[in-house]
Amino acid sequence: MVADKIDKKELWQKVVMRLGLIVSRQNILSFFKNSIISDFEDGILTVAVSNFFTQQFIRERYHMKLLCIFQELEPSVRDVKYEIMGILEHEGHPGKPDMDQLHTVADMPKTRKVRNKQEVIVDSEMRGNIMKYELDNYIPGNENRLVHAACMAVGAKPGNIYNPLYIYGGVGLGKTHLLQATGNLILKNYPQKRVIYMTAEKFINEIIDAIGKRHTKPFKDKYRNIDCLIVDDIQFFANKATSEQEFFHTFNELYDNGKQLVMSADRSPRELDSLDDRLRSRFAMGMVIEVCVPDFETRVAILQEKCAEHGEMIDRKILEFIANNVTSSVREMIGILISAIAQARLENANPTISSVAEVIRKLTKAKELIGLHAEGIAQLSQVRNLEDVIEVVSRYYKIPRETLVSEQRSRGIIVPRQICMFLIRQILDQSYETIGETFGGRNHTTVLHSCNKIIERLQVDQRLQRDVNALKKEMGV
Ligand code: ADP
Ligand code: MG
Numbered sequence: 001m002v003a004d005k006i007d008k009k010e011l012w013q014k015v016v017m018r019l020g021l022i023v024s025r026q027n028i029l030s031f032f033k034n035s036i037i038s039d040f041e042d043g044i045l046t047v048a049v050s051n052f053f054t055q056q057f058i059r060e061r062y063h064m065k066l067l068c069i070f071q072e073l074e075p076s077v078r079d080v081k082y083e084i085m086g087i088l089e090h091e092g093h094p095g096k097p098d099m100d101q102l103h104t105v106a107d108m109p110k111t112r113k114v115r116n117k118q119e120v121i122v123d124s125e126m127r128g129n130i131m132k133y134e135l136d137n138y139i140p141g142n143e144n145r146l147v148h149a150a151c152m153a154v155g156a157k158p159g160n161i162y163n164p165l166y167i168y169g170g171v172g173l174g175k176t177h178l179l180q181a182t183g184n185l186i187l188k189n190y191p192q193k194r195v196i197y198m199t200a201e202k203f204i205n206e207i208i209d210a211i212g213k214r215h216t217k218p219f220k221d222k223y224r225n226i227d228c229l230i231v232d233d234i235q236f237f238a239n240k241a242t243s244e245q246e247f248f249h250t251f252n253e254l255y256d257n258g259k260q261l262v263m264s265a266d267r268s269p270r271e272l273d274s275l276d277d278r279l280r281s282r283f284a285m286g287m288v289i290e291v292c293v294p295d296f297e298t299r300v301a302i303l304q305e306k307c308a309e310h311g312e313m314i315d316r317k318i319l320e321f322i323a324n325n326v327t328s329s330v331r332e333m334i335g336i337l338i339s340a341i342a343q344a345r346l347e348n349a350n351p352t353i354s355s356v357a358e359v360i361r362k363l364t365k366a367k368e369l370i371g372l373h374a375e376g377i378a379q380l381s382q383v384r385n386l387e388d389v390i391e392v393v394s395r396y397y398k399i400p401r402e403t404l405v406s407e408q409r410s411r412g413i414i415v416p417r418q419i420c421m422f423l424i425r426q427i428l429d430q431s432y433e434t435i436g437e438t439f440g441g442r443n444h445t446t447v448l449h450s451c452n453k454i455i456e457r458l459q460v461d462q463r464l465q466r467d468v469n470a471l472k473k474e475m476g477v
Contacts, residue, residue: 006074008037009095012047015069016097017161018287021149022065028102031058034088036095043078045070050089053456055082060455061426072288101161103153135181137305138174141298142429147289151178155185158193158228158260162287164251165262166269169291172331175264176232178291182262183230193227200236204243211242223250228260235265238274248279255282297384299323299333306334312341314351321353324370325360336360383475386424386438392474393420396467405439419468421447422454427477 016032031054038048047066049055058066059082070077088096135155140148147167154162165182167175183197210219223229229250237244254261265272268290269283294302303319314337322340326333340359344351357369383389394401397416404417421439424430425447432444432451439447457464 006040008040011070011074012037012095013097013101014073015066017101017103018069018073018146019062019065020102021153022145023062025102029099030054031062032097033099034096036085036088036093038083038085038095040077043076044081045074045077045079046081046083048083048085048088050084050086052084055084056455056459057452058082060458072290103157103161133177133181133184135178135185137309138177138181139294139298139301139305141294141301143292143294143298144174147178147291150287150289151182152185154182154260154262155189158186158190159258160260163260164255164283164286165260166283166286166288167262167264167291168266168268168288170266170293170329172329173291173293174330175291179230179232179262179264183228186228186260190227194225195228195230196223196226197230197232199232200234200243200247203231203247204236204240207243207246216246220246220250224253226254226259228262229254230262232264233266234263235267235272237279238272244276244279248276248282251279251282261286293328294330296320296323299327299330302330303333303337306337310338310341314341318351318353318356321356321369321371322360325357325366326364332364336363339363383427383477386428386430386435389424389427389475390420390438392471393423396471396474407440415464418450418454419464419471422451423468423471423475425451427472427475 012035016028016035019032020028031049034050035054035058036048037045039046047058049058063080067077067080070080087093135148135151138144138148150162150165151167153160154165167178169175180197183195186193186195206219207216210216231247234247237247251261263283269275269280269288272280300316300319300323303314303322304316307314307319318340319337322333322336326336336356336359340351340356343355343359347355349355353371360366360369383392390401390404393399393416394404397404399413399416403413404420417439421435424435424438425432432447435447436442436444454464454468458468
Protein backbone atom coordinates (compact mmCIF):
# COMPACT_ATOMS: atom_id res chain seq x y z
CA MET A 1 0.00 0.00 0.00
CA VAL A 2 1.36 3.41 -0.98
CA ALA A 3 -0.46 4.95 1.93
CA ASP A 4 2.45 4.40 4.28
CA LYS A 5 4.80 6.38 2.14
CA ILE A 6 3.18 9.73 2.67
CA ASP A 7 2.57 11.55 5.88
CA LYS A 8 -1.13 12.20 5.54
CA LYS A 9 -1.29 14.82 8.26
CA GLU A 10 1.66 16.75 6.85
CA LEU A 11 0.31 16.61 3.32
CA TRP A 12 -3.16 17.74 4.41
CA GLN A 13 -1.69 20.57 6.45
CA LYS A 14 0.23 21.81 3.42
CA VAL A 15 -2.76 21.49 1.12
CA VAL A 16 -5.12 23.37 3.43
CA MET A 17 -2.56 26.12 4.05
CA ARG A 18 -2.08 26.47 0.34
CA LEU A 19 -5.80 26.59 -0.23
CA GLY A 20 -5.86 29.39 2.33
CA LEU A 21 -4.08 31.54 -0.22
CA ILE A 22 -7.00 31.50 -2.59
CA VAL A 23 -9.97 30.83 -0.35
CA SER A 24 -11.30 33.11 2.38
CA ARG A 25 -10.42 32.38 5.99
CA GLN A 26 -14.08 31.96 6.82
CA ASN A 27 -14.53 29.24 4.22
CA ILE A 28 -11.38 27.43 5.28
CA LEU A 29 -12.53 27.45 8.89
CA SER A 30 -16.06 26.38 7.97
CA PHE A 31 -15.18 23.58 5.60
CA PHE A 32 -11.69 22.32 6.36
CA LYS A 33 -11.24 22.61 10.11
CA ASN A 34 -12.78 19.23 10.83
CA SER A 35 -11.29 17.31 7.96
CA ILE A 36 -8.52 14.79 7.45
CA ILE A 37 -6.96 12.65 4.78
CA SER A 38 -8.41 9.30 5.74
CA ASP A 39 -6.91 7.13 3.04
CA PHE A 40 -4.54 7.03 0.12
CA GLU A 41 -4.47 3.96 -2.00
CA ASP A 42 -3.68 3.31 -5.66
CA GLY A 43 -3.48 7.00 -6.35
CA ILE A 44 -6.93 7.65 -4.91
CA LEU A 45 -6.84 9.97 -1.98
CA THR A 46 -9.80 10.16 0.38
CA VAL A 47 -10.63 13.29 2.32
CA ALA A 48 -12.95 12.75 5.26
CA VAL A 49 -15.22 15.54 6.44
CA SER A 50 -17.76 15.74 9.22
CA ASN A 51 -21.07 16.16 7.43
CA PHE A 52 -23.01 15.79 4.21
CA PHE A 53 -23.25 19.48 3.45
CA THR A 54 -19.50 20.02 3.73
CA GLN A 55 -18.87 16.99 1.56
CA GLN A 56 -21.16 18.35 -1.17
CA PHE A 57 -19.79 21.84 -0.91
CA ILE A 58 -16.15 20.81 -1.09
CA ARG A 59 -16.81 18.46 -3.95
CA GLU A 60 -18.76 21.04 -5.90
CA ARG A 61 -16.66 24.07 -5.11
CA TYR A 62 -13.12 22.98 -4.37
CA HIS A 63 -12.56 19.65 -6.05
CA MET A 64 -10.47 20.92 -8.97
CA LYS A 65 -8.43 23.23 -6.80
CA LEU A 66 -7.75 20.46 -4.30
CA LEU A 67 -6.83 17.99 -7.00
CA CYS A 68 -4.37 20.44 -8.58
CA ILE A 69 -2.71 21.20 -5.24
CA PHE A 70 -2.54 17.52 -4.31
CA GLN A 71 -0.99 16.59 -7.64
CA GLU A 72 1.55 19.32 -7.35
CA LEU A 73 2.64 18.18 -3.90
CA GLU A 74 2.23 14.47 -4.49
CA PRO A 75 2.28 13.55 -8.17
CA SER A 76 1.02 10.02 -7.55
CA VAL A 77 -2.43 11.35 -6.64
CA ARG A 78 -4.83 10.52 -9.45
CA ASP A 79 -8.12 11.52 -7.92
CA VAL A 80 -9.67 12.75 -4.72
CA LYS A 81 -12.75 11.22 -3.11
CA TYR A 82 -14.75 12.56 -0.20
CA GLU A 83 -16.32 10.67 2.67
CA ILE A 84 -18.24 11.55 5.77
CA MET A 85 -16.88 10.78 9.21
CA GLY A 86 -19.30 12.17 11.77
CA ILE A 87 -16.87 11.92 14.69
CA LEU A 88 -14.65 14.59 13.18
CA GLU A 89 -17.21 17.20 14.23
CA HIS A 90 -16.66 16.61 17.92
CA GLU A 91 -13.43 14.81 18.50
CA GLY A 92 -9.88 15.94 18.24
CA HIS A 93 -8.16 13.93 15.55
CA PRO A 94 -4.42 14.04 14.99
CA GLY A 95 -4.92 14.31 11.22
CA LYS A 96 -6.86 17.60 11.37
CA PRO A 97 -5.05 20.64 10.02
CA ASP A 98 -3.59 23.08 12.49
CA MET A 99 -5.50 26.28 11.86
CA ASP A 100 -3.11 28.40 13.90
CA GLN A 101 -0.81 28.33 10.92
CA LEU A 102 -3.50 29.54 8.56
CA HIS A 103 -2.55 32.73 6.85
CA THR A 104 -5.03 33.85 4.26
CA VAL A 105 -4.82 36.70 1.82
CA ALA A 106 -7.33 38.63 3.87
CA ASP A 107 -4.95 38.61 6.85
CA MET A 108 -2.16 40.32 5.01
CA PRO A 109 -1.51 43.90 5.93
CA LYS A 110 -2.07 46.46 3.23
CA THR A 111 1.13 47.56 1.56
CA ARG A 112 2.65 50.51 3.34
CA LYS A 113 4.30 53.22 1.35
CA VAL A 114 7.75 54.04 2.68
CA ARG A 115 8.90 57.51 1.89
CA ASN A 116 12.43 57.38 3.15
CA LYS A 117 14.11 54.51 1.41
CA GLN A 118 17.55 55.66 2.55
CA GLU A 119 17.35 53.38 5.54
CA VAL A 120 16.94 50.27 3.49
CA ILE A 121 20.13 48.34 3.84
CA VAL A 122 20.61 46.72 0.55
CA ASP A 123 23.28 46.69 -2.04
CA SER A 124 22.54 49.80 -4.09
CA GLU A 125 22.94 47.97 -7.34
CA MET A 126 20.49 45.34 -6.21
CA ARG A 127 18.12 47.89 -4.80
CA GLY A 128 17.81 49.35 -8.27
CA ASN A 129 16.89 45.94 -9.53
CA ILE A 130 14.36 45.23 -6.87
CA MET A 131 12.63 48.53 -7.32
CA LYS A 132 11.70 47.72 -10.88
CA TYR A 133 8.67 45.53 -10.30
CA GLU A 134 5.71 45.71 -7.95
CA LEU A 135 3.13 43.08 -7.07
CA ASP A 136 0.49 45.73 -7.68
CA ASN A 137 1.14 45.69 -11.40
CA TYR A 138 1.35 41.93 -11.68
CA ILE A 139 -1.95 40.64 -13.08
CA PRO A 140 -2.50 37.24 -11.46
CA GLY A 141 -5.46 36.01 -13.50
CA ASN A 142 -6.95 32.68 -12.54
CA GLU A 143 -3.82 30.72 -13.35
CA ASN A 144 -1.33 32.59 -11.21
CA ARG A 145 -3.47 33.67 -8.32
CA LEU A 146 -1.79 31.19 -6.02
CA VAL A 147 1.75 32.30 -6.76
CA HIS A 148 0.75 35.94 -6.48
CA ALA A 149 -0.90 35.29 -3.13
CA ALA A 150 2.16 33.39 -1.91
CA CYS A 151 4.38 36.35 -2.79
CA MET A 152 1.98 38.66 -0.96
CA ALA A 153 2.13 36.35 2.06
CA VAL A 154 5.93 36.35 2.02
CA GLY A 155 5.95 40.12 1.64
CA ALA A 156 3.66 40.40 4.64
CA LYS A 157 5.43 37.88 6.86
CA PRO A 158 8.87 36.96 5.59
CA GLY A 159 10.42 33.87 7.12
CA ASN A 160 7.04 32.48 8.03
CA ILE A 161 5.33 29.41 6.65
CA TYR A 162 5.98 29.97 2.94
CA ASN A 163 9.66 29.45 3.35
CA PRO A 164 11.52 28.70 1.17
CA LEU A 165 9.35 29.95 -1.67
CA TYR A 166 10.28 28.31 -4.93
CA ILE A 167 8.72 29.62 -8.13
CA TYR A 168 9.26 27.84 -11.40
CA GLY A 169 8.06 27.98 -14.98
CA GLY A 170 8.88 28.81 -18.58
CA VAL A 171 10.68 31.89 -19.83
CA GLY A 172 8.92 35.20 -19.92
CA LEU A 173 6.11 34.20 -17.58
CA GLY A 174 6.86 36.68 -14.83
CA LYS A 175 9.22 34.89 -12.41
CA THR A 176 11.69 37.75 -12.18
CA HIS A 177 8.80 40.17 -11.83
CA LEU A 178 7.38 38.19 -8.90
CA LEU A 179 10.73 37.74 -7.18
CA GLN A 180 11.74 41.36 -7.36
CA ALA A 181 8.28 42.53 -6.40
CA THR A 182 8.32 40.25 -3.36
CA GLY A 183 11.64 41.77 -2.29
CA ASN A 184 10.13 45.16 -2.82
CA LEU A 185 7.10 44.36 -0.72
CA ILE A 186 9.24 43.11 2.16
CA LEU A 187 11.21 46.36 2.03
CA LYS A 188 7.99 48.36 2.00
CA ASN A 189 6.54 46.53 4.96
CA TYR A 190 9.80 46.25 6.88
CA PRO A 191 12.12 49.07 5.87
CA GLN A 192 14.78 47.85 8.28
CA LYS A 193 15.09 44.41 6.81
CA ARG A 194 18.01 43.57 4.63
CA VAL A 195 16.94 42.02 1.37
CA ILE A 196 19.17 40.85 -1.42
CA TYR A 197 17.94 40.01 -4.87
CA MET A 198 20.35 38.53 -7.38
CA THR A 199 20.57 36.11 -10.21
CA ALA A 200 22.27 32.77 -9.61
CA GLU A 201 24.73 33.78 -12.28
CA LYS A 202 25.82 36.81 -10.31
CA PHE A 203 26.11 34.72 -7.15
CA ILE A 204 28.35 32.28 -9.03
CA ASN A 205 30.52 35.06 -10.43
CA GLU A 206 30.96 36.61 -7.00
CA ILE A 207 32.05 33.28 -5.54
CA ILE A 208 34.50 32.65 -8.32
CA ASP A 209 35.81 36.15 -7.84
CA ALA A 210 36.17 35.71 -4.06
CA ILE A 211 37.91 32.38 -4.48
CA GLY A 212 40.24 33.92 -7.05
CA LYS A 213 41.16 36.58 -4.54
CA ARG A 214 41.51 33.91 -1.83
CA HIS A 215 39.26 35.97 0.33
CA THR A 216 35.84 34.40 0.78
CA LYS A 217 34.98 35.73 4.23
CA PRO A 218 33.45 39.05 3.11
CA PHE A 219 31.38 37.10 0.63
CA LYS A 220 30.16 34.70 3.31
CA ASP A 221 29.44 37.54 5.74
CA LYS A 222 27.52 39.52 3.19
CA TYR A 223 25.06 36.76 2.48
CA ARG A 224 24.69 35.36 5.94
CA ASN A 225 23.77 38.63 7.59
CA ILE A 226 20.61 39.35 5.73
CA ASP A 227 16.89 38.81 6.31
CA CYS A 228 15.88 37.67 2.90
CA LEU A 229 17.80 36.18 0.03
CA ILE A 230 16.17 36.11 -3.38
CA VAL A 231 17.98 34.14 -6.06
CA ASP A 232 16.69 34.15 -9.61
CA ASP A 233 17.23 31.34 -12.14
CA ILE A 234 18.87 28.82 -9.84
CA GLN A 235 19.04 26.25 -12.63
CA PHE A 236 22.40 27.90 -13.31
CA PHE A 237 23.82 26.26 -10.19
CA ALA A 238 23.58 22.88 -11.84
CA ASN A 239 26.98 21.33 -12.46
CA LYS A 240 28.76 24.14 -10.64
CA ALA A 241 29.73 22.22 -7.54
CA THR A 242 31.60 24.92 -5.61
CA SER A 243 29.00 27.61 -6.11
CA GLU A 244 26.24 25.19 -5.38
CA GLN A 245 27.85 24.13 -2.15
CA GLU A 246 28.34 27.71 -1.04
CA PHE A 247 24.73 28.44 -1.87
CA PHE A 248 23.71 25.34 0.09
CA HIS A 249 25.55 26.56 3.19
CA THR A 250 24.17 30.05 2.85
CA PHE A 251 20.71 28.64 2.34
CA ASN A 252 20.92 26.44 5.43
CA GLU A 253 22.26 29.12 7.67
CA LEU A 254 19.61 31.61 6.64
CA TYR A 255 16.86 29.02 6.82
CA ASP A 256 17.90 27.80 10.27
CA ASN A 257 17.77 31.38 11.47
CA GLY A 258 14.24 31.83 10.21
CA LYS A 259 15.23 34.05 7.31
CA GLN A 260 13.22 34.12 4.13
CA LEU A 261 14.47 32.46 0.95
CA VAL A 262 12.87 32.98 -2.42
CA MET A 263 14.08 31.27 -5.56
CA SER A 264 13.10 30.82 -9.14
CA ALA A 265 14.06 28.26 -11.74
CA ASP A 266 12.94 27.17 -15.15
CA ARG A 267 11.81 23.81 -13.80
CA SER A 268 10.56 22.14 -10.63
CA PRO A 269 13.01 20.95 -7.94
CA ARG A 270 12.25 17.39 -9.00
CA GLU A 271 13.42 18.13 -12.53
CA LEU A 272 16.62 19.89 -11.54
CA ASP A 273 18.51 16.70 -12.25
CA SER A 274 22.06 17.78 -11.83
CA LEU A 275 21.46 19.64 -8.59
CA ASP A 276 22.60 18.20 -5.29
CA ASP A 277 19.86 16.05 -3.77
CA ARG A 278 20.20 17.76 -0.41
CA LEU A 279 19.52 21.13 -1.96
CA ARG A 280 16.64 19.77 -3.95
CA SER A 281 14.92 18.32 -0.95
CA ARG A 282 15.44 21.59 0.97
CA PHE A 283 13.59 23.45 -1.78
CA ALA A 284 10.72 21.04 -1.60
CA MET A 285 10.29 21.69 2.14
CA GLY A 286 8.57 24.98 1.59
CA MET A 287 6.21 26.22 -1.02
CA VAL A 288 6.81 25.16 -4.61
CA ILE A 289 4.59 26.85 -7.16
CA GLU A 290 4.53 26.92 -10.91
CA VAL A 291 3.86 30.06 -12.93
CA CYS A 292 1.57 29.21 -15.80
CA VAL A 293 0.76 30.72 -19.16
CA PRO A 294 -2.02 33.22 -18.53
CA ASP A 295 -5.35 32.73 -20.26
CA PHE A 296 -6.74 35.04 -22.92
CA GLU A 297 -8.52 37.44 -20.56
CA THR A 298 -5.45 37.77 -18.37
CA ARG A 299 -3.22 38.37 -21.37
CA VAL A 300 -5.47 41.22 -22.48
CA ALA A 301 -5.43 42.62 -18.93
CA ILE A 302 -1.62 42.46 -18.89
CA LEU A 303 -1.48 44.34 -22.18
CA GLN A 304 -3.86 46.94 -20.80
CA GLU A 305 -1.65 47.32 -17.74
CA LYS A 306 1.42 47.79 -19.94
CA CYS A 307 -0.42 50.39 -22.07
CA ALA A 308 -1.28 52.25 -18.89
CA GLU A 309 2.35 52.08 -17.76
CA HIS A 310 3.41 53.60 -21.08
CA GLY A 311 0.62 56.16 -21.05
CA GLU A 312 -0.88 54.73 -24.25
CA MET A 313 -4.53 54.20 -25.13
CA ILE A 314 -4.92 51.30 -27.53
CA ASP A 315 -8.13 49.87 -28.89
CA ARG A 316 -9.11 46.70 -27.07
CA LYS A 317 -9.53 44.90 -30.41
CA ILE A 318 -5.85 45.41 -31.13
CA LEU A 319 -4.91 44.10 -27.69
CA GLU A 320 -7.16 41.09 -28.20
CA PHE A 321 -5.53 40.46 -31.53
CA ILE A 322 -2.09 40.40 -29.90
CA ALA A 323 -3.34 38.25 -27.01
CA ASN A 324 -4.89 35.79 -29.42
CA ASN A 325 -1.75 35.40 -31.46
CA VAL A 326 1.08 35.53 -28.95
CA THR A 327 0.33 32.97 -26.33
CA SER A 328 3.34 31.30 -24.84
CA SER A 329 5.44 34.10 -23.40
CA VAL A 330 4.21 37.25 -21.71
CA ARG A 331 7.56 38.87 -22.39
CA GLU A 332 7.22 38.23 -26.11
CA MET A 333 3.68 39.54 -26.08
CA ILE A 334 4.71 42.75 -24.33
CA GLY A 335 7.63 43.08 -26.77
CA ILE A 336 5.17 43.02 -29.64
CA LEU A 337 2.96 45.62 -28.03
CA ILE A 338 5.91 47.95 -27.44
CA SER A 339 7.18 47.49 -31.02
CA ALA A 340 3.70 48.10 -32.40
CA ILE A 341 3.42 51.29 -30.36
CA ALA A 342 6.88 52.44 -31.46
CA GLN A 343 6.15 51.79 -35.10
CA ALA A 344 2.81 53.57 -34.97
CA ARG A 345 4.48 56.57 -33.34
CA LEU A 346 7.03 56.66 -36.13
CA GLU A 347 4.26 56.69 -38.68
CA ASN A 348 2.26 59.10 -36.61
CA ALA A 349 -0.75 56.78 -36.69
CA ASN A 350 -2.61 54.43 -34.40
CA PRO A 351 -1.70 50.75 -34.54
CA THR A 352 -4.10 48.75 -36.73
CA ILE A 353 -4.71 45.00 -36.89
CA SER A 354 -2.67 44.73 -40.07
CA SER A 355 0.23 46.85 -38.79
CA VAL A 356 0.34 44.75 -35.63
CA ALA A 357 0.12 41.57 -37.71
CA GLU A 358 3.22 42.69 -39.55
CA VAL A 359 5.09 43.21 -36.27
CA ILE A 360 4.02 39.77 -35.07
CA ARG A 361 5.19 38.14 -38.30
CA LYS A 362 8.51 39.92 -38.06
CA LEU A 363 9.17 39.06 -34.43
CA THR A 364 7.71 35.57 -34.19
CA LYS A 365 7.45 32.54 -36.37
CA ALA A 366 3.66 32.82 -36.53
CA LYS A 367 2.24 32.31 -39.98
CA GLU A 368 -1.48 31.91 -39.56
CA LEU A 369 -2.82 34.72 -37.45
CA ILE A 370 -6.15 34.40 -35.69
CA GLY A 371 -8.64 37.17 -36.39
CA LEU A 372 -6.74 38.81 -39.19
CA HIS A 373 -9.45 38.42 -41.80
CA ALA A 374 -12.44 37.63 -39.65
CA GLU A 375 -15.00 40.31 -38.93
CA GLY A 376 -14.45 40.24 -35.23
CA ILE A 377 -11.75 38.67 -33.18
CA ALA A 378 -11.92 34.91 -32.86
CA GLN A 379 -12.97 33.98 -29.39
CA LEU A 380 -11.11 31.28 -27.60
CA SER A 381 -13.81 30.49 -25.16
CA GLN A 382 -17.42 31.37 -25.41
CA VAL A 383 -17.89 32.88 -21.99
CA ARG A 384 -15.22 35.27 -20.99
CA ASN A 385 -16.87 37.50 -18.49
CA LEU A 386 -19.82 37.96 -16.24
CA GLU A 387 -21.95 39.65 -18.89
CA ASP A 388 -21.51 36.68 -21.24
CA VAL A 389 -22.94 34.33 -18.61
CA ILE A 390 -25.83 36.69 -17.92
CA GLU A 391 -26.56 36.87 -21.63
CA VAL A 392 -26.72 33.09 -22.05
CA VAL A 393 -28.95 32.65 -18.97
CA SER A 394 -31.15 35.52 -20.07
CA ARG A 395 -31.58 34.00 -23.53
CA TYR A 396 -32.19 30.50 -22.13
CA TYR A 397 -34.96 31.60 -19.76
CA LYS A 398 -36.22 34.40 -22.02
CA ILE A 399 -35.85 36.89 -19.22
CA PRO A 400 -34.44 40.31 -20.15
CA ARG A 401 -31.00 41.04 -18.71
CA GLU A 402 -32.29 44.02 -16.73
CA THR A 403 -34.95 41.90 -15.04
CA LEU A 404 -32.45 39.16 -14.28
CA VAL A 405 -30.12 41.51 -12.41
CA SER A 406 -32.95 43.52 -10.84
CA GLU A 407 -34.50 43.37 -7.37
CA GLN A 408 -37.67 41.79 -8.73
CA ARG A 409 -38.66 38.79 -6.67
CA SER A 410 -41.25 36.87 -8.67
CA ARG A 411 -40.82 33.09 -8.56
CA GLY A 412 -40.00 32.64 -12.23
CA ILE A 413 -37.05 34.97 -11.90
CA ILE A 414 -35.51 34.03 -8.57
CA VAL A 415 -34.26 30.61 -9.63
CA PRO A 416 -32.74 31.69 -12.98
CA ARG A 417 -31.06 34.55 -11.14
CA GLN A 418 -29.63 32.14 -8.55
CA ILE A 419 -28.45 29.83 -11.33
CA CYS A 420 -26.82 32.75 -13.07
CA MET A 421 -24.92 33.75 -9.91
CA PHE A 422 -23.93 30.14 -9.30
CA LEU A 423 -22.59 29.75 -12.84
CA ILE A 424 -20.64 33.01 -12.69
CA ARG A 425 -19.09 31.86 -9.46
CA GLN A 426 -18.36 28.37 -10.71
CA ILE A 427 -17.11 29.15 -14.21
CA LEU A 428 -15.43 32.49 -13.73
CA ASP A 429 -14.58 32.23 -10.05
CA GLN A 430 -15.77 35.78 -9.45
CA SER A 431 -16.02 36.98 -5.86
CA TYR A 432 -19.41 37.14 -4.16
CA GLU A 433 -18.91 40.90 -3.84
CA THR A 434 -18.40 41.40 -7.59
CA ILE A 435 -21.40 39.24 -8.41
CA GLY A 436 -23.45 41.15 -5.84
CA GLU A 437 -22.50 44.46 -7.45
CA THR A 438 -23.60 43.29 -10.88
CA PHE A 439 -26.88 42.01 -9.51
CA GLY A 440 -28.26 45.32 -8.33
CA GLY A 441 -25.83 45.91 -5.47
CA ARG A 442 -26.77 42.82 -3.53
CA ASN A 443 -24.91 41.94 -0.37
CA HIS A 444 -22.24 39.23 -0.76
CA THR A 445 -23.98 36.99 1.78
CA THR A 446 -27.11 37.06 -0.38
CA VAL A 447 -25.02 35.86 -3.32
CA LEU A 448 -23.39 33.18 -1.17
CA HIS A 449 -26.83 32.05 -0.06
CA SER A 450 -28.06 31.91 -3.67
CA CYS A 451 -25.09 29.84 -4.79
CA ASN A 452 -25.47 27.46 -1.87
CA LYS A 453 -29.17 27.10 -2.59
CA ILE A 454 -28.37 25.92 -6.13
CA ILE A 455 -25.64 23.56 -4.89
CA GLU A 456 -28.09 22.02 -2.42
CA ARG A 457 -30.90 21.69 -4.94
CA LEU A 458 -28.65 20.23 -7.59
CA GLN A 459 -28.34 17.15 -5.38
CA VAL A 460 -32.04 16.40 -5.60
CA ASP A 461 -33.62 18.34 -8.45
CA GLN A 462 -33.16 16.61 -11.78
CA ARG A 463 -34.79 19.37 -13.77
CA LEU A 464 -32.38 21.87 -12.31
CA GLN A 465 -29.50 19.54 -13.17
CA ARG A 466 -30.72 19.37 -16.76
CA ASP A 467 -31.02 23.15 -17.01
CA VAL A 468 -27.59 23.78 -15.53
CA ASN A 469 -26.02 21.21 -17.83
CA ALA A 470 -27.75 22.69 -20.87
CA LEU A 471 -26.58 26.17 -19.90
CA LYS A 472 -23.01 25.00 -19.41
CA LYS A 473 -23.11 23.33 -22.78
CA GLU A 474 -24.30 26.55 -24.36
CA MET A 475 -21.41 28.34 -22.73
CA GLY A 476 -18.94 25.81 -24.01
CA VAL A 477 -17.78 24.65 -20.59
P1 ADP B 1 10.69 35.38 -16.44
O1 ADP B 1 11.61 35.83 -15.34
O2 ADP B 1 9.74 34.30 -16.00
O3 ADP B 1 11.41 35.00 -17.68
P2 ADP B 1 9.84 38.14 -16.39
O4 ADP B 1 9.55 38.29 -14.94
O5 ADP B 1 11.09 38.76 -16.89
O6 ADP B 1 9.76 36.60 -16.83
O7 ADP B 1 8.57 38.72 -17.21
C1 ADP B 1 8.64 39.17 -18.53
C2 ADP B 1 7.77 40.39 -18.69
O8 ADP B 1 6.42 40.03 -18.57
C3 ADP B 1 8.01 41.45 -17.63
O9 ADP B 1 7.92 42.72 -18.24
C4 ADP B 1 6.87 41.27 -16.66
O10 ADP B 1 6.53 42.48 -16.03
C5 ADP B 1 5.77 40.82 -17.58
N1 ADP B 1 4.77 39.94 -16.95
C6 ADP B 1 4.77 38.59 -16.91
N2 ADP B 1 3.67 38.12 -16.30
C7 ADP B 1 2.95 39.21 -15.95
C8 ADP B 1 1.69 39.39 -15.29
N3 ADP B 1 0.96 38.34 -14.88
N4 ADP B 1 1.27 40.64 -15.08
C9 ADP B 1 1.98 41.70 -15.51
N5 ADP B 1 3.16 41.61 -16.14
C10 ADP B 1 3.64 40.38 -16.37
MG1 MG C 1 13.67 35.95 -15.26
